Amino acid sequence: MAFTRKRPQRRAAILLLLAAAAVLVSGCTDFDVRTAFPPDAATTQGQATRNLYDIVFLIGIAVFVLVEGLILFAVLRYRRRKGDDELPPQIHGNNKLEIIWTAIPIAIVLALFVLSWQTLNTIDARKQDPPVRIGVVAYQWQWQFVYAPPDVRWEDCGAPQNKGTCVTVIGLPPPGGDRTNWTPPQMHVPVGETVELQMHSNDVIHSFYVPAFLYQRDITPRKDQVIQFLADHEGTYRGQCTQFCGLLHQAMEFEVVVESRDAFNGWLQTALTPPPAPTPAPSASTQPGASQQPGASQQPGATVQLTLTASGIAFDTDSLEVPADTPFQIVFANNDAGIPHNVAIHKDSPTGELVWSGDIFNGVETRTYDVPALPAGIYGFVCVVHPNMTGTLTAK
Amino acid sequence: MATTALRPAIAQRSRLYDWLTTTDHKKIGILYFFNSLLLFLVGGTLALAVRTELAQPGLQVMNESTYNQMFTMHASVMIFWVVIPFLAGFGNYLTPLMIGAPDMAFPRINALSFWLLPLSALIAILGFPLGGAAANGWTSYSPLAQEKYASGLGTDLWIIALLLVGTSSILGAINFLVTIFKMRAPGMTLFRMPIFVWTILVTSVLVLMGTPVLTAALMMLYIDRNFGGAFFNTALEGGNAILWQNVFWFYSHPAVYIMILPAMGIVSEVIPTFSRKPLFGYKAFVFATAAIGALGFSVWAHHMFTTGSVYLPFFSLMTFLIAVPTGVKMFNWVATMFKGKLSITTSMAFAIGFLAMFLIGGINGAFLASVPVDYHVHATYWIVAHIHYVLFGGSVMGVFAGIYYWFPKMFGRMLDETLGKIHFIGIFIGMNLTFFPMHLLGTDGMTRRIADYSATAGWNDLNMVATIGGFTIAVAMLPFLWNVFSSLRSGHPAGDNPWEGSTLEWATTSPPPAWNFDRLPPIRSERPVFDQRQAATIAAAAAAAATRAVAAAATTAVAETAQATAGH
Numbered sequence: 001m002a003f004t005r006k007r008p009q010r011r012a013a014i015l016l017l018l019a020a021a022a023v024l025v026s027g028c029t030d031f032d033v034r035t036a037f038p039p040d041a042a043t044t045q046g047q048a049t050r051n052l053y054d055i056v057f058l059i060g061i062a063v064f065v066l067v068e069g070l071i072l073f074a075v076l077r078y079r080r081r082k083g084d085d086e087l088p089p090q091i092h093g094n095n096k097l098e099i100i101w102t103a104i105p106i107a108i109v110l111a112l113f114v115l116s117w118q119t120l121n122t123i124d125a126r127k128q129d130p131p132v133r134i135g136v137v138a139y140q141w142q143w144q145f146v147y148a149p150p151d152v153r154w155e156d157c158g159a160p161q162n163k164g165t166c167v168t169v170i171g172l173p174p175p176g177g178d179r180t181n182w183t184p185p186q187m188h189v190p191v192g193e194t195v196e197l198q199m200h201s202n203d204v205i206h207s208f209y210v211p212a213f214l215y216q217r218d219i220t221p222r223k224d225q226v227i228q229f230l231a232d233h234e235g236t237y238r239g240q241c242t243q244f245c246g247l248l249h250q251a252m253e254f255e256v257v258v259e260s261r262d263a264f265n266g267w268l269q270t271a272l273t274p275p276p277a278p279t280p281a282p283s284a285s286t287q288p289g290a291s292q293q294p295g296a297s298q299q300p301g302a303t304v305q306l307t308l309t310a311s312g313i314a315f316d317t318d319s320l321e322v323p324a325d326t327p328f329q330i331v332f333a334n335n336d337a338g339i340p341h342n343v344a345i346h347k348d349s350p351t352g353e354l355v356w357s358g359d360i361f362n363g364v365e366t367r368t369y370d371v372p373a374l375p376a377g378i379y380g381f382v383c384v385v386h387p388n389m390t391g392t393l394t395a396k
Numbered sequence: 397m398a399t400t401a402l403r404p405a406i407a408q409r410s411r412l413y414d415w416l417t418t419t420d421h422k423k424i425g426i427l428y429f430f431n432s433l434l435l436f437l438v439g440g441t442l443a444l445a446v447r448t449e450l451a452q453p454g455l456q457v458m459n460e461s462t463y464n465q466m467f468t469m470h471a472s473v474m475i476f477w478v479v480i481p482f483l484a485g486f487g488n489y490l491t492p493l494m495i496g497a498p499d500m501a502f503p504r505i506n507a508l509s510f511w512l513l514p515l516s517a518l519i520a521i522l523g524f525p526l527g528g529a530a531a532n533g534w535t536s537y538s539p540l541a542q543e544k545y546a547s548g549l550g551t552d553l554w555i556i557a558l559l560l561v562g563t564s565s566i567l568g569a570i571n572f573l574v575t576i577f578k579m580r581a582p583g584m585t586l587f588r589m590p591i592f593v594w595t596i597l598v599t600s601v602l603v604l605m606g607t608p609v610l611t612a613a614l615m616m617l618y619i620d621r622n623f624g625g626a627f628f629n630t631a632l633e634g635g636n637a638i639l640w641q642n643v644f645w646f647y648s649h650p651a652v653y654i655m656i657l658p659a660m661g662i663v664s665e666v667i668p669t670f671s672r673k674p675l676f677g678y679k680a681f682v683f684a685t686a687a688i689g690a691l692g693f694s695v696w697a698h699h700m701f702t703t704g705s706v707y708l709p710f711f712s713l714m715t716f717l718i719a720v721p722t723g724v725k726m727f728n729w730v731a732t733m734f735k736g737k738l739s740i741t742t743s744m745a746f747a748i749g750f751l752a753m754f755l756i757g758g759i760n761g762a763f764l765a766s767v768p769v770d771y772h773v774h775a776t777y778w779i780v781a782h783i784h785y786v787l788f789g790g791s792v793m794g795v796f797a798g799i800y801y802w803f804p805k806m807f808g809r810m811l812d813e814t815l816g817k818i819h820f821i822g823i824f825i826g827m828n829l830t831f832f833p834m835h836l837l838g839t840d841g842m843t844r845r846i847a848d849y850s851a852t853a854g855w856n857d858l859n860m861v862a863t864i865g866g867f868t869i870a871v872a873m874l875p876f877l878w879n880v881f882s883s884l885r886s887g888h889p890a891g892d893n894p895w896e897g898s899t900l901e902w903a904t905t906s907p908p909p910a911w912n913f914d915r916l917p918p919i920r921s922e923r924p925v926f927d928q929r930q931a932a933t934i935a936a937a938a939a940a941a942a943t944r945a946v947a948a949a950a951t952t953a954v955a956e957t958a959q960a961t962a963g964h
Contacts (some may be wrong), residue, residue: 056763
C-alpha cells in the first residue's frame with residue numbers, strides 16, 4: 001500500500017516480500033495460476049453467462065481502479081508534515097457531489113440488472129420435447145444418471161416390465177476417501193442437442209454443478225428440478241455437488257461426457273447389453289444394467305440364510321455371524337426408496353481387503369445374495385455407496 | 397428515603413468479584429473485548445486447521461468428519477462469538493460516552509447480555525468432547541441438520557448456544573435503543589450524534605427485527621430434531637427445506653450488516669480524526685446507513701438464487717441497489733481524506749485498509765447480485781473470498797482500527813506504534829495471500845466446504861498460497877497480542893485526548909471515571925470537543941484581530957491628526 005512506501009526501510013521490506021513471492025512462484029516451474037475468468041463455456045447457456053460475466057468483470061475492474069486510485073492518491077498527496085499544526089479547510093460536504101455519486105452508481109446497477117435479467121431469460125428458456133432426457137438422482141454421496149426409452153418414465157425404470165430397457169449409471173464415492181484409483185461416474189450426452197435433466201433427491205439438498213456449463217441448480221427433497229442445456233463443445237467436463245450434504249460431500253464428483261450422436265448411441269447400446277460375466281466387485285463406476293443382474297456369484301445349495309435390512313442410510317444390525325467354510329445367503333432388504341445400497345465384505349474391518357461384494361440396487365427392493373464360503377475369522381461389512389454403514393461379520 | 401442518608405460501609409471485594417459482578421458499561425465493554433479476542437484465537441485456530449487440510453489434495457491431517465466440524469465451528473465462532481460481540485463491545489463501551497450519558501439504560505441487562513456470550517460459546521464448543529461438534533455448516537440447512545442425518549449432540553448444543561446468543565443480541569439491542577433515544581446529554585440532538593452511534597442505532601434495529609426470526613427458526617429446528625416436528629423435515633409430510641432457508645437468511649443476511657455497519661462507524665470516526673477534517677457528508681452518511689438497514693431486509697433470498705424457489709428479478713434488483721448507499725459511503729470516506737492532513741497511525745492504516753479491502757468485497761459481491769453469474773460462482777470459493785473480504789477485510793480491519801484508536805481511552809495507555817505497523821502489514825499481506833487466490837479457485841469451479849479436491853484439477857498451488865497466507869495472518873497476530881499485553885503494563889500514558897479526537901469520549905479522562913464525566917463541554921455540533929478546542933483558538937484569534945483593529949484605528953487617527961495639523 002501507498003502509505004508504506006514513504007519510508008525507505010519499509011520499501012525494502014516490501015521489495016523483499018515481493019522477491020520472496022517471485023522465488024516461490026518460479027520455484028514451482030509449473031505454478032498453476034487460474035484466471036479470474038470461468039472456464040470456456042461448453043454450452044450455449046454457459047456462453048451467455050460468460051458474456052455477461054465479462055461485462056460485470058470489466059465494470060468491476062473499472063470501479064476498482066477508480067476507487068483504489070482515489071484512495072491511493074489521497075494517501076500519497078495529503079499528508080500531515082511534522083510540526084504542521086494548521087488545520088486543513090474544514091469542508092463538511094457538498095450536496096452536488098452526493099447527488100452525482102448516488103446517481104451514477106444507480107445508473108450502473110440498473111444497467112447491470114437489465115443485462116442480467118435478459119441473460120437469465122436466455123439461459124432459462126425451455127424447449128418442448130427435448131431429444132434427450134436424463135433422470136438425475138442425487139443421494140448421499142454420489143449420483144445416479146438414468147436413461148429411459150422415450151415411452152418410459154425414468155422413475156419407472158425399476159419396475160419389472162421395464163427390465164433391460166433403461167441404462168442406470170451408479171456413482172460410488174472413492175473407497176476410504178482415497179481418490180487415487182477412483183473414477184467419478186460419467187453422464188454421457190450428445191453434442192448439439194438439447195438435454196433435459198430431471199433431478200431428484202430423496203435425502204438432503206444437493207446441487208448439480210458443472211463449471212464448464214457455468215451453471216448449478218439445487219436439488220431439494222420434495223422439490224424436483226428440471227433444467228435444460230445444449231452442449232456445443234465435445235469433451236469431458238468435471239462436475240460436483242455444491243450444496244454441503246454431509247460427511248462425504250467432497251466425494252460427490254462426476255463427469256459429463258459430451259460426444260457425437262454416434263458415439264453417444266454406441267455408448268448407450270453397449271450399456272444396454274448385459275456384460276458377459278458377473279463382475280465380482282463393482283470397482284468400475286459404471287454399472288450398466290445393474291438393476292437386472294443376479295447375485296454376484298451363484299452358489300447353489302447354500303442353506304444358511306441371514307437377513308439384513310438397510311433403512312434410513314443404516315443397517316439394522318452391526319454384527320452378523322456365519323459358519324466358517326460354508327456358502328451362505330444374505331437376504332438383503334433395501335428399504336430406502338430411490339437410494340442405492342449393497343453389502344460388501346472386507347477382511348478384518350470394513351476398510352480391509354475386499355473379499356466379496358454384492359450388487360448395488362435401488363430401494364425399495366429385497367434381493368438374495370449368494371456369498372461364497374469364508375474361512376474362519378473376523379470380517380467387516382459395509383455398503384459401498386455409504387461408507388458410514390458398517391458392521392462386523394464373524395465366521396466360525 | 398431517609399435511611400439512604402447513612403451510607404453502608406463499602407465492603408472490600410476482590411478485583412475478580414468486581415469484574416464478575418460489574419454493571420459498568422465500560423467494564424462490560426472491556427469484558428466483551430477480551431472475550432471476543434480469546435474466541436478470535438479459537439476461531440482462527442479452527443481456520444488454520446481447515447487451511448492445513450486444504451494445503452494439498454488428499455486427506456493428510458484429519459478425516460472428513462473432523463473437517464466438517466472445523467469449518468462449521470470456524471464460521472459459527474467467528475460470526476456469533478467474535479465479529480458481532482467485538483462490535484457490540486465497542487458499542488457498549490462507547491455509546492454512553494459518545495452521547496454524554498453516565499451508563500447504559502439498563503446496566504444489569506447489559507451485564508446479562510455479556511455473560512450469555514461466554515456461556516453460549518462454551519456450550520457450542522462442548523460439542524467437540526461430547527461426540528463431535530455441529531458439522532452442518534453454519535447455515536445448518538435442513539434436512540441435513542435433522543436428527544436423521546446429524547444425530548449427534550453437537551447440533552443440539554449448537555442450536556441452544558445460538559438461542560442464547562440471540563437472546564444476548566436482542567437484550568443488547570433494546571438496551572442500545574433506549575440508551576440512544578432517552579439518555580443523550582442536553583444539546584446532543586440525533587443529528588449531532590457521532591456516526592458510530594448512528595451505526596449502533598441502525599444495527600440495533602436490524603437485530604431487533606431479525607434475531608427473533610432466527611430464534612423462532614432455531615426453536616422449530618430443535619422441535620423437528622427432538623420432538624418429531626415437521627417444519628423443515630422433508631421426511632415428513634409438510635416439512636419444507638426451503639422454509640428454513642427463508643427464515644434463516646431473513647436474519648442472516650441482515651446479520652452481515654450487523655457485522656459491517658458498526659465497523660463502518662468505527663472507520664467514520666477514525667478517518668476524520670486522522671485527516672483533521674470533519675466527516676464529508678455527515679447527513680448523507682446517516683441516510684446511507686439507514687438505507688442499508690432498510691434494503692438489508694429485502695435481499696435475503698439472493699442466497700437462494702440456485703434453489704429454483706425464488707422470485708429472481710426482485711431480489712436481484714434489491715441486491716444491486718444496496719450497492720448504492722455503500723458506494724456513497726465509500727466516496728464520502730475518500731472525500732474526507734481529500735485536502736486533509738493525514739497522519740498514518742496504525743489505527744488510520746487499518747481504516748484505510750478497510751476501505752481498500754472492503755471495496756473488493758463490495759465489487760465481488762456485485763457479481764453475486766447478477767443471477768446468471770451467481771449460477772456459476774454460488775457456493776464456490778468465490779463466495780468464500782467475498783465473505784472474507786467483507787468480514788475480514790471489512791469488519792476485522794475495522795475492529796483493529798477501533799482497538800488502536802480507543803485502547804488509550806479504555807486503558808489510559810498507548811499501544812506501541814511500531815508493533816502496530818508490523819501487525820498491520822502482516823495482516824494486510826496475509827489476508828490478500830489467503831483470500832485473493834480464492835477468487836481464481838472459485839471461477840474455476842472449486843466448490844466450498846470440501847475436505848479434499850482432485851489433485852489433477854489444477855488447484856494445488858493456489859491452495860498452498862492460501863494456506864501460507866493463513867499462517868501469515870496467524871504470525872501477524874503475535875506482535876498484536878504482545879502489544880496489548882505489554883502496553884497494558886507499561887504503555888506510554890495516553891492523556892485525555894491523544895489523537896485530538898472531536899467526539900465526547902475524548903472530553904473525559906483516560907480511562908474515564910465510573911460516572912464518565914465530571915462536566916460536559918457544550919454540544920453545538922457533531923464535534924463538541926473540536927469546538928471546545930477551537931473556541932480557545934478562535935477567541936485568541938478574535939482578540940488578536942481586535943487588538944490589530946484598535947491599533948490600526950489608532951494609527952489612522954494619529955495620521956489624520958497629523959494631516960489636519962499640517963493642513964492648518
